[in-house]
Amino acid sequence: MKIGLVLNPLAGIGGPAGLKGSDGVSQWALKRGSLSQVGLRVKICLKEFLPLPKNVSLFTFPGEMGANVCRDLDLPCTIVGSINTSTTAVDTKRAIRTFAELGVDLILFAGGDGTARDLCDTVCLEQIVLGIPCGVKMHSGVFAINPRAAGRLVRELVLGKLFSVMDAEVRDIDEMELRLGRINAKYYGRLCVPAELEYLQTTKSGGREVEEIVLQEIAAEVIDNMSLDTTYIIGAGTTTAVLMDKLGIENTLLGIDVIRDKRLVAGDVTENDLYKIVSNHLDVKIVITVIGGQGHLFGRGNQQFSPRVIRSIGINNIIVIATKTKLKKLNGRPIFVDTGDLDLDIELCELKRIITGYEESTLLRVSN
Template sequence: MTNLFRLGVVINPFAGIGGALAFKGSDGESIRQQALAQGASKLANEKMTRALSKLTGFDNLAVFTASGEMGEDCCAGLGLDYQVIYSTQSNDTTFADTENMVRELVAIGVDLILFAGGDGTARNVCAIVEDKVPVLGVPAGVKIHSGVYAVTPSAAGDVVAKMLTGELVSVRQAEVRDIDESAFREGKVRACHYGEMQVPDELTYVQSVKMGGREDESMVINDIAEYLSEIIQDDTEHLYVMGSGSTVAEVMSRLGLPNTLLGVDVVQNGELIATDCNARQLLALVDGKPTRLIITAIGGQGHVFGRGNQQLSPAVLRTIGRDNIWIAATKQKLQQLDGRPLRSDTGDESLDAQMAGIIAVITGYDDRVYYPLQ
């Protein structure tokens, strides 16, 4: 008789719902209602579908999940062998539903819990799991600072598929981190350590904890900022969409412009014309206009798109075009990736495929290196 791999599947349906609207997170009922009122889409099920689509056709897989949008809809759509072990009272699920579902999965002894969400969801899972069961996160939230997530939804499915085929996959302890969303919306990053969980140790597929900057990079960042600010000041043709992060913030400082550290601003003719834009606002601004996007990669992870900048939607990125995307990062930041590629996780697999390949990275004053984006 085939030994069944018992997989727990949990989805936070509201994960990432505030991302495209520049809400800096999705925690809290008021944020959720504001996002829904403004037409935000739920994307967590789509991302879990991308992960689970890697697992169709396995006859040694049994899935245990929750009702409706917390897992059942996704599993049924893929034709997986699944069992609902927790039923929600309504589609308006909360963190308590996540914790209750995880509690049930721990009780029945699943081999792995695959969950879709962001750092808030990781905290909820960690509060129940601790080190009892290995877990793996499907990135679906606005904030992904924790080390328990795969680099993309598809990568999460690849890891589970390796386990199903009997490949030797070690497990390691990974940090669960989250930030204060209220402070985040004021441009302040206050990240806290909430615990650790066991994750499959496939470093090609599972991301590192986000790393902060180091003082010895400051001179290089100054050079990058000087170079880019000179170009922007002399350019009367292009709009410049300024992504989030400290490297881009330094460029804005050189331009003498206020900056949304954890948001997206737009500059034209050396002047700030829009601040903290959401996806719709950005698309309206860049449509039909020559535009360049200046963005950096997350230290330690290498993500360029899909982590805290969902305002840069697939529609916005397609309108701007790959050739007009300027990535700025120090060589030290690239070296920290230890050979791993830069990552694009836009939520649109066809766009990610178009983005993939060798791309120029601005690493100093008029200095570039070529690095893989995947």
């Protein structure tokens, strides 16, 4: 697992100075004698998940953007990038882009709403982030309730526990307006954050999911996000069968079908058929489920998804669907891949977002 840590060292510095925030007034706040509390708050967070497990790599930026607090805690880390003498949003965005290029599973950032906006401007919605609250106002929903809570949330994640994720709003107040006594809060965007939620939620019956309803919700979530110019390869199984049924398309229960514009293109295809199809279409996605009990994603009953097919489609174009009841029956085990190509299996090993309901998903680690 890879974690990217970035600090906005000037976050919250305007609060003690009575400046209603820090955006654009950090030097003024420093002249008033304000001291940054970001490093102290980040240390509180980091101590909650020390020592780092051997399978966790921490990346951070130099100096006050992360390396200093890691050094103070004797926390092993890889320092990447460079910063200006006086850090700005440009440095934050550079760090975030660097983390994205490194393929980190989680960006842990310390700051306020302004920092959250920097992330919103820079990362894709699939990138999981978590905010350590260090700002003045913080109206966004991407922050933990306090630094200790952020650390405990990360600890759960690095220990490999099943995690839900959700899209949370980024909101910001115009601080110049606020200083003039006018509150002008507005929606800025959304970020993907871990969610500390009950394992079974929203759709319950006697404490358990109503399987049929949940399957319909999963199908609705996939269909609502389908693009007419995208080719979808639908994997085998009863979970994906509900999706095909909702589309009104006859499916191959134990085979693989191809659809486009919500119509059947090819049914019960072979590996060779698939490779020809993906070679002739630019935008292709796989919709697949986990084998119940076993937990296999590839390599069991769906060998049509060969290494060359998966590589042609791209590992970021794999949509996984499953009910949380099915995932719970894995008893904490990860999802497995066995494509026959060790290098590809290693590439597939990541925290995978699994659609578990309508506008609801869960994170589970893929292993080989």
